[in-house]
Amino acid sequence: MANQGIGQAVRRKEDFRFITGQGHYTDDINRPGQLYAVFLRSPHAFAKIRSINTDAARKMPGVVAVYTGKDVAADKVGGLICGWTVKDKQGNPHKAPRHDIIAIDHVRHVGDQVAVVIARSTSEARDACEAIEVDYDVLAPVTDVRSALKPGAPQVHADAPGNLCYDWEFGDKASTDQAFAKAAHVTKIELVNNRLSPNPMEPRSAIGEYDSGTDSTTVYTTSQNPHVIRLILCAFVLGLPEHKVRVIAPDVGGGFGSKIFNYAEETVCVWAARKLKKPVKWTSDRTEAFLTDAHGRDHVTHAELALDKDGKFLGLRVATMANMGAYLSTFASAVPTYLYALLLAGQYTTPAIYAEVKAVFTNTTPVDAYRGAGRPEATYVVERIVEAAARELKMDPAEIRRRNFVPVDAFPYQTPVACVYDSGQYAKALDEAMKMADYANFAKRKAESARKGNLRGIGICAYIEACGIAPSAVVGSLGAGVGLWESAQIRFNATGSVFVYTGSHSHGQGHETTFAQIVSDKLGVPMENIEVVHGDTALVPMGMGTYGSRSLAVGGSAIIRATEKIIDKGKKIAAHLMEASVDDVAYDKGIFSVKGTDKQVPMAQIAFTAYVPHNYPADLEPGLEASAFYDPANFTFPAGVHIAEVEIDSATGVTTIANWVAVDDFGNVINPMIVEGQVHGGIAQGIGQAMLEGVVYDPKSGQLLTASFNDYCMPRADDLPSYKVGMIETPCPHNPLGVKGCGEAGAIAAPAALMNAITDALGTEDINMPATPQNVWRVIQRQNLAAAAE
Amino acid sequence: MYAFNYHRPASLADAAKLLGGASDGKFIAGGQTLLPTLKNRLASPSDLVDLTGIAELGGISASGGAVSIGAITKHAAVATSADVKKAIPALAKLAGGIGDPQVRNMGTCGGSVANNDPAADYPAAVVGLNATVHTNKRKIAADAFFTGLFETALEEGEIITKIEFPQPKRAGYEKFRNPASRYAMVGVFVAETANGIRVAVTGAGPCVFRHTEMEAALGKSFSPDALKGIKTDPAKMNSDIHGSGEYRAHLVGVVAKRAVQNALG
């Protein structure tokens, strides 16, 4: 057991079933009498629906029902909701136009649901979809934020004039203006944060099932937060009693944020299952995933940094246009506001910051949280402009950062954008990363590349992010419609094995291992005797789910609180067994003892006694289980430094990543192997964003041009380098584990590090992500950098 | 996918008969192009006639200064064939660079050539090496085979049986991959053959083509430097989100030089 506790690289318990093909995903589940839903989707980006004729489709073989938006409306089904209300500059709530689960009079993006066929097989449902006749009045669409904000642009929603969802501000404008007035130097930058498609390996899937005998509904769905889905479905969309609905999110094959949200398809499955009294299943195909899984990012930003003559940051001004897509997805409004502007101080002491964000509707797939959600966008702004400023001032980019870091003795540190950073060692991470990257000898390597006719660049990203957003009262005051606590329950069996119920959800993060390690460490139970249960509202009492790297900091802390309650009760039982006073009982790693004696009882005996209470304290309840809720006092603030080094073939524009160093501070680390894996995956996604991925819409037709992997370039193993990963552990001072969160850091840090390296090699800031070979080559042509040899 | 009848004949004659008897039949070999098309409901043939059970369409043989590759030979078999590696290493390299291991172990030489995807690799080798396409009806010279975007000289119901690649003095293939699909954004096959230099370009235009200006230049001096300054017309190139006509035209020059370098070893 010594090698199973906190800090050990324990192999993942869940991997056996995944690697041997025994994972149990939503699409693997089939219910008796199950029917299949297939959606007819809009081929147009924007159109008025004149009429829909489903007569022929209804008569097709195997068809049980064909529904349109009108059928849904007749049942008084609510629209999908946005769970976070952002207030604009004037204090007015954002515009959240109705989002019907099947379109009624307009379709607003390619892929919007127009009708659903429910049939005995998927192929019969598909056939019938083709027999539905829709008469569209096709309208001119608008797909990008700049065009959408222009006067005369197509209006996506009548009740969002000018396509504006909100015009929001944060920070102190007056003090920021003053900072710029006294600046010795101002650096300006224009940035596009490219739109991404989440592409989890497992596509979305859902089954709705209704039991009329008990009037209860079961929903199987690919969700990162089954309790949240239950709450939204019950309280807002379908109006069902929460105690009559069970939501199960079994094994889920990746989410990256896209499976946080309540989508139309799962809602339709539940609604139709109740109507037809038969289970209704839908599984997305890959094209539908590209068209309907909420996308990420899509910002256009102008930023300005004011500096004094020594390179000290005086002020930062940021103006961002954020694409919301055609409708407001579940948490869309929070991403470019509270998850973004609050991080604009970065790791620095910039005293004045002001941000304005316009959220904009367009005829595109809705945009919402995607790995990092707001923090990658903020980091990209801060770290690109800091690097650009260093170049303009001819300062070493490492040195300009060092001059501006929040120093180690300044914590807790209040930023001008609301955050109170709790802990960090920013300069230490930079030093360590520079050593690992052999930063000092970069010039030699650059000269060597030049001899081969290649360009070489190095880029730094010193990121900070905020995880486990909380406390509930604070997020509530900012517009969140939910609390952001987490729950845990620990239940011993009489034989000493343990169930751990957590409201966090694991869809690749390895909770079944990490959480078991915590319990093993605290309660002295061997790993193999611990079962972590998650993803079922009928088993887990309550939960808020997994996103924003919150599971360990919030869900893990709730588990700790539950272990403390177990130990407290255990002491009472132990005191009775050892005929001592409770105050004299000590506890350490599964052993209760009487201080100053050699008397002791192990946890297993306590558990047995609790369930077979023959010799038991008179005033104590039997049983050994404890529930706990944890509402954090603050965010956690993981931070670190990534350094990327690239070599560019000047003849083709092909960029090769020559070196990658990541030094991260996630606080205490429970399982270094899992943490390193999360870092690797995050960097891969960040490299994907910076060099490979990008959703492209045809601006005229609004068609999605990157609707398959033939055109949407996912990172492959050979696109990626071997990473050098280092850790600094500055414990978080306000949660019981001292942990901060690691799930998104790589995706947050990587784009800026890589683009800083590429722009260093190219000698210009003027290149957008993804820096594909063609985009890099164009800059090479523009800058006349092509090696004479070619 | 729509429903269809499936046939797996054992002889060429039966295959031709089955297709002739179908209202809207199609041959299927590795299915790596056809199956995705069917799954996306972009085609609805009445019958699929599977060619992979016809023994005479298989196999690789090297003799008389040529390598013959049966139509149903998988890309992986070509990539790893000792005969191909010895006689025309550039061809083995080309086959080994197609798709991924799954695709290489299903996709066939004949299917690729019959399909004539503008971004496919094989057409560059067929034209670059001046190969002969054998069918159940005739022999077709490389220069007459590829007629346009997804178009070939094959008639309705005509089956490729094998492709005969003459052994060159030396040859090189270089592929610049489309970052997303990994098909050729530009692929150049350069060969010094008994009848002179041939330069075949795939991926860049709507159909594989010979770069006669490069052929002439390499005829004078078979070296990368000989290609310096030779331009390719961007207007004749494909243009998409991955590469404009200008970029592709530029890449043709770079990739051709690297192909010559490969041929020189």
Ligand SMILES: Cc1cc2nc3c(=O)[nH]c(=O)nc-3n(C[C@H](O)[C@H](O)[C@H](O)COP(=O)(O)OP(=O)(O)OC[C@H]3O[C@@H](n4cnc5c(N)ncnc54)[C@H](O)[C@@H]3O)c2cc1C
């Ligand atoms: C993920 C992926 C990546 C790929 N990457 C590449 C790549 O990098 N480079 C590349 O070149 N290709 C690539 N391909 C295509 C692959 O090489 C296919 O194998 C090839 O294009 C078609 O061969 P097939 O045997 O699969 O043919 P099928 O899909 O079975 O058939 C294709 C067409 O050819 C016809 N046909 C097949 N055999 C014959 C015959 N003997 N006579 C007459 N007609 C025939 C069929 O009727 C059909 O119309 C890729 C495919 C996939 C799925």
